Amino acid sequence: MPARDAAPAANKYRAHRERQRRRILDAAERLFDEHGIDRVTMVEVTSASGLRASTMYQYFSSKDDIVWAILGTVLADLAAQTKEAIETARTALDKITAMLEIMADRLTNDQAKVRFLAQFDAMYARDWPAERLLTLEGQINPLGFRYFGTLIREGIADGSLRPDLDPDLTMHAVINAVIGAQRRLASLGNRVELEYGQPVDRLFRETIRVILLGLRATEIRAARVRCAPPSRAERSG
């Protein structure tokens, strides 16, 4: 190793620290998913990481520290995936569809991570300030909440969404519902499948389908009746 540069030494220590850190986080993530965040103790995380308790405190001073650290990595992944998907979509409906598809993919391929988010929500929601709490949704559309409104307006304008949707309301409601459904399915896992007789991802994709049907402008099949005289309901409604 070169003499004059002090950085490499520090870097070596830092690299080791980083490895240890990741080792702890991996062990914790696995334990959290196996037994539930609340039931896992620092002692367990410690021994699962192959360390001693006192060493652990050099890295994380509490279970909460670990939880927040895991959250950071999970959210970073999510944000990246979502951003990419939105950018390639054309109509507003396509963008919304892409966002929801991402969530379906994650439910299928990263179910443990979704479960982690579900647990995190349930356990920490009460202590957060609202701002922190909503970082989560912020990661799902990296452009911020206001984007929801413009998305709906855009969709009404480009004809892909129903004209009677509320720009300040609908998209928030949809995202909340989809997140809720996703987290719930991830938490219940394959036991839902046993009882419902349907795999988790089919259930979730059906949820998405129904919601998108509710959002999209009346589709072509409506054309079938479009020259019919106005009905009673239409006149009264």
Added chain:
Amino acid sequence: MPARDAAPAANKYRAHRERQRRRILDAAERLFDEHGIDRVTMVEVTSASGLRASTMYQYFSSKDDIVWAILGTVLADLAAQTKEAIETARTALDKITAMLEIMADRLTNDQAKVRFLAQFDAMYARDWPAERLLTLEGQINPLGFRYFGTLIREGIADGSLRPDLDPDLTMHAVINAVIGAQRRLASLGNRVELEYGQPVDRLFRETIRVILLGLRATEIRAARVRCAPPSRAERSG
């Protein structure tokens, strides 16, 4: 105590016991909602009930006992409300609407109870056998899961639901999503309102509206755009 009539004496004692029991459950329910089930200790429940630890153990031998007891009362309420609502509805769509309305009402009027269910789900889901887990949904439609399928078929037959819904899938997906949305909103509480700028019940009712729009057979208002040229989205999608 008199020989032949044991009941009166026993009843007095039992009445006291019942009062105490409820006192404990009420205190526990409040604490669980304030601090989260996992963070509440038996000691806290005990002192909040105005009892001593040893007395507590005459009633509940563990926190889990308390939790399950609370669950029992919450579910009983829910089942009664739901059953009544379904019975008065006519079309399948009306029945579904009634079920979802009940959930909206509970979110508005019994938010703490919904929060309790959310916590319960998150914390105990992993330990349950599937059968117990799904008792919850069972309470939402007291007729059982198979009823979901017949409900969809009925709706397709009576013309209130889209014909392309899947009797074995759609209703399960919808219920899961609506429960997920409801629990999530209850857990996040008014903090969502602060950030979203929309009250919890408006968000939830919008969720219901979108989902019902996705379920219902193509409606009449579509006629409004019936003479417009097909939009871009309509042509491409």
Added chain:
DNA sequence: CTCAATTCGTAATGGTAGTTCGAAATCGGA
């Protein structure tokens, strides 16, 4: 008022999680 059944309250026990501290081992650099 008295007896008997029941509950209450204090105090003690055992166990576990969290935390701290100094000594020992390890690593990087000359």
Added chain:
DNA sequence: TCCGATTTCGAACTACCATTACGAATTGAG
């Protein structure tokens, strides 16, 4: 090889929770 910096280890300590035992107090019925 040696020195200083960094990390790890082992042990002790604190604090709190769950649980139990047992005598005191309360309550119902005659």
